[in-house]
Amino acid sequence: MCQHRDDTIRVDEKILDALIISSNLKPEDLTGLKQKTATPLSVPDFKPDTMIGEGEPTKDEIEYREALLDLLRKLYDKINKIIFTDKDPSKKVDSIDKPVQSFIKDGQKLVDKHIPQIWNDGIDDGIRTLEKIDKDNEYDPDKIDTFKLELILLQQKLNIRKIGLNLRGRIEQHILIKAIQQHKKQSTSEQKSIIKANPTSNWTECMRELHKIEPDLTEDELRDWCSDYVGAWGEAQGNTDKAGMFGWVEAHKEAILGALILGIITMDRTLVADWVTAGDDRVCSDCLKLEANSPYNVDEWPEEPHFGCRCEQENVRTK
Numbered sequence: 001m002c003q004h005r006d007d008t009i010r011v012d013e014k015i016l017d018a019l020i021i022s023s024n025l026k027p028e029d030l031t032g033l034k035q036k037t038a039t040p041l042s043v044p045d046f047k048p049d050t051m052i053g054e055g056e057p058t059k060d061e062i063e064y065r066e067a068l069l070d071l072l073r074k075l076y077d078k079i080n081k082i083i084f085t086d087k088d089p090s091k092k093v094d095s096i097d098k099p100v101q102s103f104i105k106d107g108q109k110l111v112d113k114h115i116p117q118i119w120n121d122g123i124d125d126g127i128r129t130l131e132k133i134d135k136d137n138e139y140d141p142d143k144i145d146t147f148k149l150e151l152i153l154l155q156q157k158l159n160i161r162k163i164g165l166n167l168r169g170r171i172e173q174h175i176l177i178k179a180i181q182q183h184k185k186q187s188t189s190e191q192k193s194i195i196k197a198n199p200t201s202n203w204t205e206c207m208r209e210l211h212k213i214e215p216d217l218t219e220d221e222l223r224d225w226c227s228d229y230v231g232a233w234g235e236a237q238g239n240t241d242k243a244g245m246f247g248w249v250e251a252h253k254e255a256i257l258g259a260l261i262l263g264i265i266t267m268d269r270t271l272v273a274d275w276v277t278a279g280d281d282r283v284c285s286d287c288l289k290l291e292a293n294s295p296y297n298v299d300e301w302p303e304e305p306h307f308g309c310r311c312e313q314e315n316v317r318t319k
């Protein structure tokens, strides 16, 4: 993996523990970081993170990722309306299913709308390249194998479903945990009456909303619950954004390769191309090595070494 962030590092507790175990760092070296992750998370902004991966996303890629994240934002608003009401926990669990299912359905519709568009752009790019190399041949886009497109569509749809179902699972847990906490309190109500929480300016919106329906929770309990709840949305946002980026970049790359392979068959000649990186400071050493070892035969094109690789085939020519 080669993802660099200039200023902030976002890590959750589990990743952090794994980092401590796998490096020579002592836990105390990372105390500062741990404190940072322990503070309540702010509400996700539901906007694409343009700093993930190598190179810059195109306007169309951003539009796709924005559209997916917009659905997640709508789901967030709907679920909040269910969560922060004084309903019975089992009713809340029941009523979050419908909006989650619409998120999955609408997200999958977006996949069907956007991914074939970028696939077709890739096919056009590939055919234009072929026409420059050999004008005498005709390249019929209908002869390009769409197996990879089908796979990417399926992968994107399964990702959306997984994100929706994971989120539903985490929210269900949140509803139930809160109900259990509440139940415990009722049985020991005398002891808890001393530490009732009072809203302050440091409270997040989630804490205020939760306090309205659960006035007996302490400030720490409110903060913990909200931090986890908002964290579940943060995780869903990150996964949605990354899935969208992956599908987009992959569809474009695979379509160009598919068109070039049609060229090899049509011209009956071997085509080679250079591996060209995005050329910014997020490009990793693996990709630089691949670039240095160019060219490669188009029909034996190397696998991209990691998620977020925006390297492309350039200078396509006959061997």
Ligand SMILES: [Zn+2]
Pocket (backbone or CB within 6 Å): 002, 054, 283, 284, 285, 286, 287, 288, 305, 306, 309
């Ligand atoms: Zn790389």
Ligand SMILES: [Zn+2]
Pocket (backbone or CB within 6 Å): 054, 277, 278, 284, 287, 304, 308, 309, 310, 311
């Ligand atoms: Zn790369």
